[in-house]
Amino acid sequence: MRQTNQTQVTEFLLLGLSDDQHTQQLLFILFLGVYLVTVLGNLLLIFLVQVDSQPHTPMYFFLWSLSLTDLCFSTNIVPQARALLSRKKVISFTHCAAQLLLFLIFGCTQRAHLAVMSYDQYVAICNTLHYPSIMTWRVCVQLAVGSWTSGILVSVVDNTFTLRLPYRGSNNIAHFFCEAPALLILASTDTRTSEMAIFFTGIVILLLLVSLILVSYGHIIVTVVRMKSAAGRLKAFSTCGSHLMGAIFSYGSSIVTYMTPKAFKEQEKLVSVFYAVVTPMLNPFIYSLRNKDVKGTL
Template sequence: MNQNNHTRVTEFLLLGLSDDPQTLLLLILLFLGVYLGTVLGSLLLIYLVLTDSQLHTPMYFFLCNLSLADLGLSTVIVPQAVIHMLTRRNIISFMGCAAQIFFSIVSGATRCLLLAVMSYDRYLAICNPMHYSIIMTGKMCGQLALGCWVSGIVTSSIDTLFTLCLPYQGDNKIAHFFCDMPILLTLASGDIHKAEMTIFFMGIVILLVPVTLILMSYGAIILAVIRMKTTSGRLKAFFTCGSHLIVVILFYGTLIISYMTPKSSREQMK
């Protein structure tokens, strides 16, 4: 492909993780193992929730939606990465890259909002148990889940549009194994300030606002747990919320660093 500065990029070259055959084999096995585990785990959880009436609760309903978001994110990235490693042809079309960015952001943004909704669910269950069943009705749960997915689609549409409307000329090498928006911005030939500011604003809406709500919810939960008189009640509350809080810290921390750090700051860190 002609790489002069006046040629519009029609495909990207994914540099991947390694060129060593033995390392690639290990990566393929690792990726397949993680992906199959994600698929089987997500489908098993959804099946159990659908078939077991005792699991027809708001918490497991949101877990099913979270599993769907995880499954979508893994399916958008992993199969294509494995195919590229097997064929050693790491080329992806411009539209293929656009689709990968769009669907990965949909899954990621939806997961961000679902984690916030789940923290609110735990807050109501622990801090306001008398009104929990009145507030978290089936209709309310459905509306919250639908709102998360619609917001994820809107966010992804805006971020993808502002990213891909930039001119891409010359350099088409992506130093990653899939199309990721922050890395793609570094290849843009024009001024990316407007795109960065838009993505930063959407990050505030999708990342910082939910994180703030989660921290407020868990602050109230911790106070409520401290006031509990029984040790068993405290342990049950911590067991219910502990794993969710760990996922929140790891997930949001990674996304905030990746998507809310301007290009100039990332270049300085390099």
């Protein structure tokens, strides 16, 4: 496990979230329960969209794609984390690189999907009459492909600037999975260039998508306020409010970690638990339980 200063690290030791055995057992049970709910919830939503011929609309298409992304995102992190928390804590450099690559692809794609879904809601509420002509299937596919493309591009950039660094010193990662800010601390060279690259991609992808979400929901709020029906306003605010809170939690936790990579400490690990473990479980409930069509299909 110990590496000399002249030898490239070939494996890492994930320290996890706690050194206490009882805490590790509690985390094992918690992670297992959250992961099972995540898998069941997202698979159920995917199944409902696939088997029912009625809900083939842009909203359902984006829900299906978001659920698929959440399922892959959680599966890339949680099973490995549960194993590390309970027994084996060693992860090879190759496995670590693959986990980081997939984590960024699915994570960035997930957040891009949330921005796309906010735009879909904006068109549905603010341009109801023109919705069918604006949100065509071609546009929906292009938006979905754009979401996945953005995730791949961000992943390639962040991985290139993280994994190109030499790791010849300590191999103890103070985290429960391989994440760029936690790895940069272990690099045996100056990491300012890599930090700036990650910071820049964070500005481009995170802040740009957050701006799209805020602008979309800003227009939605203005439109809803002008509604004459009090029941319609309450329903719209209830639905959009839950969606907006889900997006804020998801983006806020990512911004805290990736816009300040050098300050990766205990609080950042707890934030990572939220967006890497909890958010994929919450998304199916946030974006489906408020929808009467989804409940009717169920």
